[in-house]
Amino acid sequence: DAKTTQPNSMESNEEEPVHLPCNHSTISGTDYIHWYRQLPSQGPEYVIHGLTSNVNNRMASLAIAEDRKSSTLILHRATLRDAAVYYCILRGNSGNTPLVFGKGTRLSVIA
Amino acid sequence: EAEVAQSPRYKITEKSQAVAFWCDPISGHATLYWYRQILGQGPELLVQFQDESVVDDSQLPKDRFSAERLKGVDSTLKIQPAELGDSAMYLCASSFSLNQPQHFGDGTRLSIL
Numbered sequence: 001d002a003k004t005t006q007p008n009s010m011e012s013n014e015e016e017p018v019h020l021p022c023n024h025s026t027i028s029g030t031d032y033i034h035w036y037r038q039l040p041s042q043g044p045e046y047v048i049h050g051l052t053s054n055v056n057n058r059m060a061s062l063a064i065a066e067d068r069k070s071s072t073l074i075l076h077r078a079t080l081r082d083a084a085v086y087y088c089i090l091r092g093n094s095g096n097t098p099l100v101f102g103k104g105t106r107l108s109v110i111a
Numbered sequence: 112e113a114e115v116a117q118s119p120r121y122k123i124t125e126k127s128q129a130v131a132f133w134c135d136p137i138s139g140h141a142t143l144y145w146y147r148q149i150l151g152q153g154p155e156l157l158v159q160f161q162d163e164s165v166v167d168d169s170q171l172p173k174d175r176f177s178a179e180r181l182k183g184v185d186s187t188l189k190i191q192p193a194e195l196g197d198s199a200m201y202l203c204a205s206s207f208s209l210n211q212p213q214h215f216g217d218g219t220r221l222s223i224l
Contacts, residue, residue, distance in 0.1 A: 034212075043115070043202045043215030044154065087153060096166055096209050101153025 004088045009106040012078045020073040020105055022088030032091050033064060033071045034099070037084040044087065044101075047073065083109045115216035117203050123222045129191035132219045136185070136205030142166075144213060145178055145188050146202040154202055160186065161209065198223045 005023040012018040024033065034049040048055055048062045050071075055062040061074040075082055087104040091097050116135040124130050136143050141162050146154035157176065159167040162183040171178065175194070180186040190197055200220050204213040 042217050043204070044213075045215065046212040049212070085153075091210070093210055096159070096161075098156050098159070098167065099154075099213060101155070103151075103153055 004090060004102055006086070006088055006102065006105045008103070009108065011108045011110060012075075012082075014080060014109055014111050015077050018075040018078045018082070018107065020075075020086050020088075020107065021070065022072070023070045024088070024090055025069045027068050027090055028092070030092050030094060032093055033062065033068075034089045034091050035060070035062065035073050036087045036089065036099075036101075037082075038087070038104070039081075039084045047086075049091075078107075078109045080109050080111060083107055115203055115205055115214055117201075117216035117219055119219055120217070121220050121222075123224065124193055125224050126195055127192040129189065130193050130221065131190075132188045132201050132203075132221075134186045134188070134203030134216060136203070137214055140205035140207055140214070141183070142206045142209055142211070143180055143186050144204040144206075145186070146204065146215075148200040148202055148218070150199070154200075157188070166209075193221075193223050195223050197221060 032049050032051050035047040036044040037047050038044045048060050050062045063072045085104040085106050087101050114137050118133050143160045145157045148154040158171045158178045160180045163180050178188045200218045202218040204215040206213045
């Protein structure tokens with residue numbers, strides 16, 4: 001399975017933007033970059049995914065490097081509710097490809 | 112509240128006992144997954160169903176774990192006999208089809224005494 005590397009933890013002030021990095025230097029051409037997050041005492045929640053172009057949705061933006069070896073999840077205005085573990089996952093799109101979770105980045109949001 | 116329903120929310124039992132978890136996926140979702148999450152780690156896939164058929168159970172400890180999805184809708188995961196090392200969060204997820212984003216339930220936290 002293609003591997004991702006994320007910082008163990010990050011901290012942000014409320015109402016400020018947050019940039020969560022992910023390195024994936026061994027990404028293959030058909031791997032999509034998926035982000036999930038897990039709030040305390042809840043199951044993971046899908047955030048966003050992309051292949052090559054930057055993506056935006058109501059929850060976040062995903063910025064993908066031109067060489068695709070890294071990506072950044074951007075929360076435009078962090079709230080206390082965004083405190084969670086954020087997982088960056090590579091997933092192929094052919095056949096049946098599982099989600100392989102690492103340890104993720106634990107984001108703390110300070111009021 | 113998660114759209115994927117799981118019960119019970121918490122389960123405490125003694126080792127060597129049998130335990131069962133139930134999951135009701137989002138209506139219309141053909142793919143159903145069971146994960147185990149040990150404290151401090153990410154979820155690990157145990158078994159995946161496409162409709163009523165098992166697609167992947169390579170990580171399921173089949174000597175004690177079993178899973179079924181008889182009518183291709185809800186699913187049950189069973190452990191018999193439970194061991195101390197089975198203490199974990201058991202998560203169910205569903206997706207519309209293969210490789211689509213997964214929607215997770217809030218899990219069952221299992222504690223083995």
